[in-house]
Amino acid sequence: MSEDAEQPETVRTRPWRGRTVSLTPIEPDDAELVQHWRADPVAAHEIGIWPGSLHELRERIERWTDDRSRDDFLVLLPDGTPAGHVALFDEDIADGTAAAYLLLAPEHRGRGHAVDALAALTDLAFGELPMQRVEAVTHTDNDAALAVLAAAGFVQEGVRRSACLHRGRRYDSALLSLLREEWEAQTRPRSWEHV
Numbered sequence: 001m002s003e004d005a006e007q008p009e010t011v012r013t014r015p016w017r018g019r020t021v022s023l024t025p026i027e028p029d030d031a032e033l034v035q036h037w038r039a040d041p042v043a044a045h046e047i048g049i050w051p052g053s054l055h056e057l058r059e060r061i062e063r064w065t066d067d068r069s070r071d072d073f074l075v076l077l078p079d080g081t082p083a084g085h086v087a088l089f090d091e092d093i094a095d096g097t098a099a100a101y102l103l104l105a106p107e108h109r110g111r112g113h114a115v116d117a118l119a120a121l122t123d124l125a126f127g128e129l130p131m132q133r134v135e136a137v138t139h140t141d142n143d144a145a146l147a148v149l150a151a152a153g154f155v156q157e158g159v160r161r162s163a164c165l166h167r168g169r170r171y172d173s174a175l176l177s178l179l180r181e182e183w184e185a186q187t188r189p190r191s192w193e194h195v
């Protein structure tokens, strides 16, 4: 038996739940997985990721874990399979504002996991943290992200023209937000009601 085979598999805690998925805090050892997801051409295009070393990403995740202005999570499927990365970042407790980040592995897209994970993330922002507003920015032609954000209750506020550059072309970005009162009006079960 190899040394690796003798190691017990690490069991991730699931401190925050969605309807189907759950969220577990991201760790520096997740860097390789996150690097793999970020290399997906759709993610690289939509989020604006350019190639970087695994070492640099690991150091960045180490900084995230110390950073009080962000909360990063792996999205776990019911069997524990990591399926993506979601985060609240730019958390400003004084103004009650934060931004949402969302990335699912290509093989786990199209099954409702993103809406579930984003709903859980907004439950954290408004039910546990004192946020008044969570915003999200995405390319105006990112139909998947716009559909997910709309399904989670986000409202489009406007368009930031020529906001980013990718492969020599400039793209417009849509700015969306979910306010506390809109989250309060949602009738779906909250994260803490899922067992």
Ligand SMILES: CC(C)(COP(=O)(O)OP(=O)(O)OC[C@H]1O[C@@H](n2cnc3c(N)ncnc32)[C@H](O)[C@@H]1OP(=O)(O)O)[C@@H](O)C(=O)NCCC(=O)NCCS
Residues within 6 Å of the ligand: 042, 043, 046, 047, 100, 101, 102, 103, 104, 105, 108, 109, 110, 111, 112, 113, 114, 115, 116, 136, 137, 138, 142, 143, 144, 145, 147, 148, 151
């Ligand atoms: C955006 C992203 C997280 C969506 O994940 P997903 O698993 O496909 O989303 P879901 O399965 O939860 O889809 C939810 C809704 O979006 C719709 N949708 C998904 N892909 C779509 C597409 N390409 N065009 C139109 N609608 C789409 C689904 O039909 C579903 O709507 P419905 O409930 O009315 O049927 C995923 O595509 C991704 O990781 N993309 C790369 C990174 C990115 O763009 N991040 C967003 C930056 S804010």
